[in-house]
Amino acid sequence: MYEFNYHRPASLDAAASALSGAGEGKIVAGGMTLIPTLKQRLAQPSDLIDLSAIADLKGISEDGGSIVIGAMTTHAEVADNATVKAKIPALADLAEGIGDIQVRNRGTIGGSIANADPAADYPGGLVGLGATVRTNKREIAADDFFTGMFETALAEDEIVTAVAFPVPDKAAYAKFANPASRYAIVGVLVSQGAGGVRVAVTGAGPSVFRVTEMEQALASNFSAAAIEGIAVPADGLNSDIHASAEYRAHLVGVMARRAVAAAG
Amino acid sequence: MPDTGIGASVRRKEDQRFLTGKGRYTDDLNRPGQVHAVFVRSPHAHATVASVNIAAAAAAPGVIAVLTGKDMEADGVGSLPCGWTVTDKHGEPHKAPDHFPLVRDKVRYVGDHVAVVLAESAIQAKDAAELVEVDYQMLPANVDPSKAMDGPLLHDNAPSNLCYDWELGDQAAVDEALSRAAHVTTVDLVNNRLIPNAIEPRAAIAEFDTGTDSYTLYSTSQNPHLLRLILCAFVLGIPESKLRVIAPDVGGGFGSKIYCYAEETVCTWAARKTGRPVKWTGERSESFLADAHGRDHMTRVQLGMDAEGKFVAMKVDTTANLGAYLSNFATCVPTYLYATLLAGQYTTPVIHCNVKAVFTNTAPVDAYRGAGRPEATYVIERVVEAAAREIGVDPAELRKRNFVPPDAFPYATPVALTYDSGQYALAMDKALELIDYAGFPARREASKAKGKLRGIGFSAYIEACGIAPSAVVGSLGAGVGLYESGQVRFNPTGTVSVFTGSHSHGQGHETTFSQLVSDTLGVPIENVEVVHGDTGSIPFGMGTYGSRSLAVGGSALSKACDKIIEKGKKIAAHLMEASVDDIEFDQGTFRVAGTDKEKAIGEIAFAAYVPHNYPEDLEPGLDETSFYDPLNFTYPAGTHVCELEIDPETGVIEIADWAAVDDFGKVVNPMIVEGQVHGGIAQGVGQAMLENCVYDADGQLLTGSYMDYCMPRADDLPSFKVETTETPCPHNPLGVKGCGEAGAIAAPAAFMNAVTDALGTEDIAMPASPEKVWRIAQAAQAAE
Structure with a gap:
């Protein structure tokens, strides 16, 4: 990696000012994507601002009808958390299936969503559960947060602080993992709750998307059979050496049905 | 000794160091004054190298030298050889294009070696490597083997990109039999290309001692003597006696660490050229690009x-x-x-x-x-x-x-x-x-x-x-013999040092060979130590590949043990005032047949090294070497x-x-x-x-x-x-x-x-x- 200045602020304000004061500042959360990128010299930030010393960004709590997960909470903590397991088991399952044990012990929810990898699991979780992203400046609905491949609604100096997940009546996440990386080739989170039915797909396209036709069908009949005939077009989906767009389109249907069946 | 002998599932002796983090791999080693090598690799599959401008890199902080194929050429460094000559169906030897450790005028795959940067730290070498300016003149790439013969030419001396067209067996008889067969099944198959991925990437440290004009190379090799032979006789022109190759603990090979690669060759050459030990540790990305692949x-x-x-x-x-x-x-x-x-x-x-x-x-x-x-x-x-x-x-x-x-x-x-x-x-x-x-x-x-x-x-x-055997593989084109060496050395106090040409990089030789020697000589397994991987201490050996270690290396040790027992019988006969023919050996004890007179093998070893009472016509010492060439x-x-x-x-x-x-x-x-x-x-x-x-x-x-x-x-x-x-x-x-x-x-x-x-x-x-x-x-x- 190239040289950079390293900061480890103890407060969110200090982090924000370190970020705005840096030439090419970059926030590091768990570092699961950033550190390999730096090691391969594919990025050259002037400053790295490490959020790991900010206690306010860690932890899981209940807030009204929502589960609020601090941005620096690791995937392993989400997967193991009793409240998450009790209230939104689909989210615990999703976290349990991210990467491998090392990644889950280091990687964080805030880092994952700010990076917005099209094959990451959490975008499916946030959109599928109708979550709200909290930042140091505002709140952003998940539907508005992910704007494209590795792109989010975050401003340059904006830092994710937490994600609030409304507790659904039922939900499940079904993932077809890339056998090599274990990222999602297709991941589908299906939920039903106060906000209606949501079907969110990650991995298949450039960014997470919802399948409204399936949502409508499930709203009247929440069963795998209800979405049996609904095909997602392959146009615009990702295609690589692991899976063609056509295969991904097919898998969206399979994973959606499996998620619905698992949600019960 | 049924619990540690042949046939027993003895726990691996080497695991004490591996499981406690005490293994010593090449990258764990550092030499005083060492510099770090980083290779400038081709980002293109096929291109002419019009020029390599090293000026900016050479002037970068910490840089000791930036060396290219031209420097190697000027020093007379040769091509990496192919060690097996295949004769094609027309009686011609295979086409053997030059394979210089650093390219001279053309790159032929992504990852090919264009230059090496030596600097005080690996980071400085990496920084400077980015400053090497290579003028690549792009050529179309020839990637698909099914179309390779009609594709762009890689080597001038290999027309149609054909190395050889070779056959074995009686084609006419086969065609005739197939034409008369009641049923013929035809299948088209692809054996996919694999990347070896040993857990330890390749690494090397080379140093040159001006006091003795000799080199030492630490390298992740499955066969240190073979590496020494290739480097000395074919590439660098060093007397074999002046290069010691040490392959310390090595984390897997699967074949990929048999070969003499550009990197260790360059390190060895550059160590003398710069007067500094040169260390290179491959990154995983380099392993993917440039370790020898398999199948295809x-x-x-x-x-x-x-x-x-x-x-x-x-x-x-x-x-x-x-x-x-x-x-x-x-x-x-x-x-x-x-x-x-x-x-x-x-x-x-x-x-x-x-x-x-x-x-x-x-x-x-x-x-x-x-x-x-x-x-x-x-x-x-x-x-x-x-x-x-x-x-x-x-x-x-x-x-x-x-x-x-x-x-x-x-x-x-x-x-x-x-x-x-x-x-x-x-x-x-x-x-x-x-x-x-x-x-x-x-x-x-x-x-x-x-x-x-x-x-x-x-x-x-x-x-x-x-x-095997060596004579047969030689007649088929092998450039080497395929025997193995084994040396069994009793120490004066009865412990045994075993030296083998078979290198262990995950196979558990230290245990298996200890069991073999312990069982054969009747010495407790904890008193047997296996030494391998150092041309400075083991007899010339061919190394580990082709599932050969036990069958060939183990057989060499078995033969060496036989020699130990044979000599031990002479010493025992002398000590017990009996005829050699009357001495029997069983489970570590020499006995005079039909009597209760006996000597433990440890006593015999002691007598061999403290020969106060000893046969006049016998050399002292109990240290035997065997070279085994299979039938x-x-x-x-x-x-x-x-x-x-x-x-x-x-x-x-x-x-x-x-x-x-x-x-x-x-x-x-x-x-x-x-x-x-x-x-x-x-x-x-x-x-x-x-x-x-x-x-x-x-x-x-x-x-x-x-x-x-x-x-x-x-x-x-x-x-x-x-x-x-x-x-x-x-x-x-x-x-x-x-x-x-x-x-x-x-x-x-x-x-x-x-x-x-x-x-x-x-x-x-x-x-x-x-x-x-x-x-x-x-x-x-x-x-x-």
């Missing part, structure tokens, strides 16, 4: 049968991709380690094999766990299974009809080998029992009821291990059966069960053997289900990291059912055969035969990825 064959095979399903002839036509240059043993893998194995376990009377070996703009390809034999087994076992299905005979039964029977040994195949021993039907029957073959139809129905497709597949493999290969064989279930909705395969019955002859340590079988199967399943090296049309490696290159993991695999049969090798003193490659040789065919059984088509190439499987399953459902 395309084959059409035809198997002819008579009306009773007896094989009458087999014809094999293969194109082998050798990559951009010839790695040290690249030429022999698709010829003498491949075509010679095409009889498999069967009595097929005539076989012909033609191999065209081509150059492409990809990383060099060489031996990788199994080396030619997995390719041969895959060809035979896929076509045999397909033939059974075509003529409607049970695949196990068809194999049994054609096995070489136990009373036919020694059995001369039509492809040059003479099998020494085997009980093929015995292994098959055991495997059928282990997998509960009789219960398979019911299990298939149960899967069907769940909407799943179940398949079962066989692989009755044979391999030739311990490549023949050994022929491990067995049957693996894979049973799996496919989810047609996603194409995901789950291996339900795996039975492996292998005949490795005499087994010294069953636990280590079982571990080798497990690892081999995992590697074979890796090839068949997960691993695939992919280059794009421009020659860029698309699978350059673990994000895209899928290694097998524990949860991809079932719990294996592993058993052995024991048919001792009749021509080595231990009766052993070798077990290191068997799993990787057997597994791909067993897996793919199960996949094709489940899917009902032969037309699927490795790896059987979910999308490929899904497409076939969908097409089958649509057809129904």
Whole structure:
């Protein structure tokens, strides 16, 4: 990696000012994507601002009808958390299936969503559960947060602080993992709750998307059979050496049905 | 000593240091004053190097030197040699293009070596490497081996990018037999290219001592003497006596660390040139790009049968991709380690094999766990299974009809080998029992009821291990002999130091060889220490590859122990005032036959080193060396059966069960053997289900990291059912055969035969990825 200045602020304000004061500042959360990128010299930030010393960004709590997960909470903590397991088991399952044990012990929810990898699991979780992203400046609905491949609604100096997940009546996440990386080739989170039915797909396209036709069908009949005939077009989906767009389109249907069946 | 002797599952002695983090690998070593090497590698698959401007890099902080191919040329550094000359079907030697450690005027694959930057720190060297300006004049890339002969030319002296067009066997007889066959089965196969991925990337540190004009090279080598020989005699022109090669703890090789590569060559040369020790530690990305890859064959095979399903002839036509240059043993893998194995376990009377070996703009390809034999087994076992299905005979039964029977040994195949021993039907029957073959139809129905497709597949493999004897391999073009050395040295107080040319990089030699020596000499195992991997302390040895360590290296140690016992008898006879002929040796004790007079071997050793009372005509000391050159290969064989279930909705395969019955002859340590079988199967399943090296049309490696290159993991695999049969090798003193490659040789065919059984088509190439499987399953459902 190239040289950079390293900061480890103890407060969110200090982090924000370190970020705005840096030439090419970059926030590091768990570092699961950033550190390999730096090691391969594919990025050259002037400053790295490490959020790991900010206690306010860690932890899981209940807030009204929502589960609020601090941005620096690791995937392993989400997967193991009793409240998450009790209230939104689909989210615990999703976290349990991210990467491998090392990644889950280091990687964080805030880092994952700010990076917005099209094959990451959490975008499916946030959109599928109708979550709200909290930042140091505002709140952003998940539907508005992910704007494209590795792109989010975050401003340059904006830092994710937490994600609030409304507790659904039922939900499940079904993932077809890339056998090599274990990222999602297709991941589908299906939920039903106060906000209606949501079907969110990650991995298949450039960014997470919802399948409204399936949502409508499930709203009247929440069963795998209800979405049996609904095909997602392959146009615009990702295609690589692991899976063609056509295969991904097919898998969206399979994973959606499996998620619905698992949600019960 | 039944608990530590031959046949006991002794826990691995070496694990004390490995499991406590005390292993010493090349990268753990540092030499005073060392500089760090970083290679400037080609980002292009094929380009002329018009110029290399090193000015900015040379002026960068910490930089000691920036060296290029021109510097090596000026110093007279030679080409990395190919160690096996294959004579083509027209009697001409194979085309052997130059392979300079740093290119002189052209790059031929992504990762090819353009320059080296030496700096005080690795970071500084990396920074400076980015400042080396290379003017590449792009050339079209030649990537697809099926079109390589018509593609852009890589080497001026290899027209049509053809290294050789070679054949083995009687083509006319095969054509004639096929024309008269009652049934001919034809299958087209691809043996996919693999990237070895030993857990420790390659590394080297070289230093030059101006006081003695001698070099020391620490390197991740499977065969330090061979590396020294190649570096001294062919590349650098150093007297062998002036280069010491040390291969300390090495984390796996699978063949990829046999070869003399550009990196250690450059480090050794540059250490003298700069007067500083030079250290290079490969990064994983470099391993992907530039370690010798494995396999990469395309084959059409035809198997002819008579009306009773007896094989009458087999014809094999293969194109082998050798990559951009010839790695040290690249030429022999698709010829003498491949075509010679095409009889498999069967009595097929005539076989012909033609191999065209081509150059492409990809990383060099060489031996990788199994080396030619997995390719041969895959060809035979896929076509045999397909033939059974075509003529409607049970695949196990068809194999049994054609096995070489136990009373036919020694059995001369039509492809040059003479099998020494085997009980093929015995292994098959055991495997059928282990997998509960009789219960398979019911299990298939149960899967069907769940909407799943179940398949079962066989692989009755044979391999030739311990490549030998030297005179034969020499006549076939090998540039080296293939014996092994072993030295057994008693120390005065009765402990034993064992020196072996077989390098251990995961095989557990320190345990197996200790068991062997301990058992033979009657010395407690904790008093036996195995030394390997240092040309400064071991006798000249050929190293570890081709499942040869126990059969060849172990036999050398056994012979050395025999010499120790022979000399010990003379000393014992003198001490006990008896005739040498009356001395018996058993479990560490020399006895005068028929009396109660005896001496322990420790006493004899002490007498040999403190020879106050000693035979006049005998040299002091108890230290014997043996070089063992085998009379023949050994022929491990067995049957693996894979049973799996496919989810047609996603194409995901789950291996339900795996039975492996292998005949490795005499087994010294069953636990280590079982571990080798497990690892081999995992590697074979890796090839068949997960691993695939992919280059794009421009020659860029698309699978350059673990994000895209899928290694097998524990949860991809079932719990294996592993058993052995024991048919001792009749021509080595231990009766052993070798077990290191068997799993990787057997597994791909067993897996793919199960996949094709489940899917009902032969037309699927490795790896059987979910999308490929899904497409076939969908097409089958649509057809129904």
